[in-house]
Amino acid sequence: MQRGSFQWMKSLNKSIILNKIRTSEPISRAQIAKETKLTPPTVGTIVKELLEQQLILESKLGESQGGRKPTMLVLNTSGFHIIGIDVGLSHIQFVISDLSGKVIDETEEVLAEEVTKEDFLALLTNGVNRLKERHDSLQFIGIGVAMHGVVESESGVSIFAPNLRLRNIPIKSHLEEVFRMDVKVENDAKAFALGEAWFQGQINHRSMVAVNIGRGIGAGIVIDGKLYNGEHGIAGEIGHMTIDINGKKCSCGNHGCLQTLASGPAIAERAKELLEKGGESIIAEWINEQELSAELVHKAALQNDQLAIKILHDTGVYIGIALTNLVHVWDPSIIIIGGGVSKAGDYIMTSIKETLVERTITEKAKTTLITISQLGSYGSSLGSVALILSELFEPTLL
Amino acid sequence: MQRGSFQWMKSLNKSIILNKIRTSEPISRAQIAKETKLTPPTVGTIVKELLEQQLILESKLGESQGGRKPTMLVLNTSGFHIIGIDVGLSHIQFVISDLSGKVIDETEEVLAEEVTKEDFLALLTNGVNRLKERHDSLQFIGIGVAMHGVVESESGVSIFAPNLRLRNIPIKSHLEEVFRMDVKVENDAKAFALGEAWFQGQINHRSMVAVNIGRGIGAGIVIDGKLYNGEHGIAGEIGHMTIDINGKKCSCGNHGCLQTLASGPAIAERAKELLEKGGESIIAEWINEQELSAELVHKAALQNDQLAIKILHDTGVYIGIALTNLVHVWDPSIIIIGGGVSKAGDYIMTSIKETLVERTITEKAKTTLITISQLGSYGSSLGSVALILSELFEPTLL
């Protein structure tokens, strides 16, 4: 446990003030003192330090409250930059972000079908180098990496990356050695969750869950602004939550996992079954030319195809049931939905919400907020940026 | 957020030292300094204060490590006492506990079929008074109350107590007014969880879940020694986790809740169904004289009745599936099982463990510990004691 010392006290107060500025900018010294219960002189000296470190800036004067005008303080968002990396299925996305989560520039590397560890690490180095060279005047404070599969975040090693068919890639140590800056690696669903917390003002929620539904289903859990990993690093694996003990077999070996009912492939699968049973749908005409996919089902729904609409509706019900379980176990204040399925928008969201309200057992729980992610294609990249930011804004242990 | 101040620093360090003594007694000042990274003089002055407050005692000298013998410090377990109350179905249990969780004395009040709020509060007052009078020399620091149903812990109000058919009982304010001491009220499953954490040395687990399976099924979640409530106070309601979307209807209105498969009544129900289908069992002979209950099924299993054994085995599988979901969402380091079903011991436990190992998706997760509660009939009472203790041992906000 962290012991109390002078440095710790200082670091704690500094972090409190910095975060207050971040979340409430522009704000005056006096206002900070009121809201944090720190005394004005304490705020003064710490603000002075933050100004010297260029982490914040003094902006123009604010409105008078009946006396001297306050000098407002703002975060120096463009004073430092962070490189965020999202390792996707076929591409690696690299972004440069400022402290506010604004993307300044981006680039990409293509993932070949077969890559070795060395190939992969070289791709990471290349992408980062390209961005750094384009912006050599900027000061970078760290690199965040969002990686699919199983990641051991403390060591920054990708334990197992199914899509790359690679194991034990030492991402953190490699990048730290090459670029000599702070590197954080995390599972993409978890990084995504942290990103939502940081850049969507969701950080105020004591407990939030971000669910990523695409080819697979994963969730990241953020408590008090920090990622919750669980004891064995699998907290949030709701794709393998059993909701139908007599259901279909899942790749994990169990039956009736959420993933067998509501992932992208599962949607296509259900459509196929319904068509085989003789269901009427325009999808039947399309699949001669295209492969049956979740996107196709969505496309059909947009043309008011009843079978497609029902499939999406049912998908929402399944997700809703899983989220109800989540609420009954974890009880977060907000649930954010992202990933491919979220593009199907209202067709699915409506039934998710209805299901949740219908099934949760108390009135209060029915008020749990559910929204769709607003970060778009930068979701996981900005999440990896947030990995670095969350460290910057936290008190440093001493 | 808590700001750093001198008092906070002191309070924090005091709490660190007190907890170190509690968990590692007997321990010397020097050893505390080493393990907490506090300096010897700091430890010295704080220990002096704790001695003056009578919270700890100096015991005999320890073994020499090659120099002067250390004076060992121990918790003054019998210096202060706490009253714990467990409101059960038909009885209210009152216990006096010392700081180590040892029960010094106990008493009971019987709950009539119909009680008013006033009756109920009077019963609480009576029980506490009886214990206090028997031990008027002891110094009491608080009263903890474990209450079934929905409890709002901040205000200490029982929002809804289904068994008493009462709503909005102001337990905390009533007891605080009468006895002028600190009162904490919490849901019984949650209190039980905290009790396990405190008195079974489980406090070291960063994250633990205690599941109470009896007439209903509830769980309490303890993170870093503190109860996790969730945003709307329903975290841990795993009784209403859906694991079979096509299953039986539950009292909550949904289908396939764990409670419809694995609670005491559900066990009896399943036995009844199997008998009606023509299953062979000695239970069939018994139910002419006795009502069919989970206890009866257990009794039959003890006589090697195959149908009963199968029912209990299946119950374990259902619980195992729910716990697997819990592991995939929450990923605690230990799960503790208590309540009536835990009395069925090995018949159920074996299949719970097997199911969990079979279904969890990573090797690490398969190592999640599962044990049966050791607190026996004092489970919830001692949990309510822990409500008060956890406050005593925590730094006080300033």
Add this chain to the structure above:
DNA sequence: CCCACTTTCTTAAGATACTTCATTAAGTAT
């Protein structure tokens, strides 16, 4: 336009509680 009053921010002195360093206390080992 001056003066009293606010509000903001800073400076200076004071208080608190940790740290460092030195010392005493009480052992063990040769």
Add this chain to the structure above:
DNA sequence: ATACTTAATGAAGTATCTTAAGAAAGTGGG
């Protein structure tokens, strides 16, 4: 006995918050 360990404490030093006072910069009424 002497030298070396380890344990505990005392005294001085120091970092950092707090209190109190004051300077800076505004508002508004007469």
